[in-house]
Amino acid sequence: MAMLKTETPSLAHSGLDQYGAAELVHAFVDEQLHAVQAVRAASASIAAAIEAAAPRLAAGGRLIYVGAGTSGRLGVLDSVELYPTFSWPHSRALAILAGGRDAMFTAVEGAEDDLRQGGADLNALAPGADDVVLLLAASGATPYVLGALRAARERGALTIGIANNAGAPLTREADVGITLDTGAEIISGSTRLKAGTAQKIVLNTISSALMVRQHKVYGNLMVDLKPTNAKLVQRSVRLTMHATGADEASARAVLEQCRFHVKVAIVALLRQASVAQAGALLEQANGSVRAALVK
Structure with a gap:
């Protein structure tokens, strides 16, 4: 099996465990700059997602976030902040997370591997043509998220796939695919770092831009x-x-x-x-x- 770019050991900081505190701070902070660069490189697809989503929300559609682990928690965070910031109704900003609500605070092992549950959780929200489903997975191949993606497409909802590996199933199959090529992590495979930062920037950008379009x-x-x-x-x-x-x-x-x-x-x-x-x-x-x- 070919190793995903996000899982490949970084060659830049092979002596990380020997760094002093100041060196660790500089290394971790400097790595985050790659997250911003990756988002900038994806600007065209992010704009396409906003253009496709705005008329659906204007017609009464909902924002539905889907993810597992860190990606899923970032989706939950974005969804809950829309009400106090923009008076966006709770009923129109929903999030599903592999493993359910408990997974927000505790890792639920194996939940992200359940493709059928992803589809079932999405179908439970009865999405329609005016709904916008934002699906996040650093690998771009998380079964739970792919199950939700396929269920959303079957129901005619707009799907926006956000991943950190090029050519991922999530971005290939979504109506709008956003690839955030953040590369190898400073701590190998820990996508809660710059991959997660890039996802957070994209979510901030999409939801905030949509709220601007909704006259908020x-x-x-x-x-x-x-x-x-x-x-x-x-x-x-x-x-x-x-x-x-x-x-x-x-x-x-x-x-x-x-x-x-x-x-x-x-x-x-x-x-x-x-x-x-x-x-x-x-x-x-x-x-x-x-x-x-x-x-």
Whole structure:
């Protein structure tokens, strides 16, 4: 069996176990630069994934993440962050992980080898044509993930395969394949390192770009956050002040009227409208602050 590039021992740091603390830090940090380079090299396929996914989400589709081990946990992380950051509904950002929820915290041995379970877990979510399934595997050949991929394709969902080895089954069979050629790891085979970093960058990029397309951002401000704690409440006030030029008291007063919905507060302040009128303008503009301001 040919050795995967991600499993090949690195020739760059064969004396790693003899490094001092400073040398270890430099070696590990410098290795991460390859993750950024690998993502940059895949920019065209990442953009293609965003272009294909955006209209499906606009039509009501869901983001569904699939993975095993580190890759699966990165998918879970991306899915749960979309609600507080962009008010993206929990029901429209789902993640399945080989081994189930317990595998988020404890390795479930052998779970990633179960191709049939991957298909069954994906089918349990009843994906449809408007859904977008993001499948991650450093090797690009994890059976659980491939099972989910094939089930998603059978149901007509858009599939985006993300792997760290060229020519992998995952990227070949997906509607959009993203290859992150991060190469050998500084600790041989430990793909939680730069392979995982590259996957995280891609997930950040795809989901954030899709949220921009769904009008969750005005300029570069996250104006559709859920203020679920004191920090986010204060952030809502600052964002509103920055976008409108209002003082803190005025921004907070309008935010309190609209349950700290930053979008609504911005439109109300800039259009000198009531909260109800601002909400109506946003609805007519499909949630776009920029469009609501010129209506």
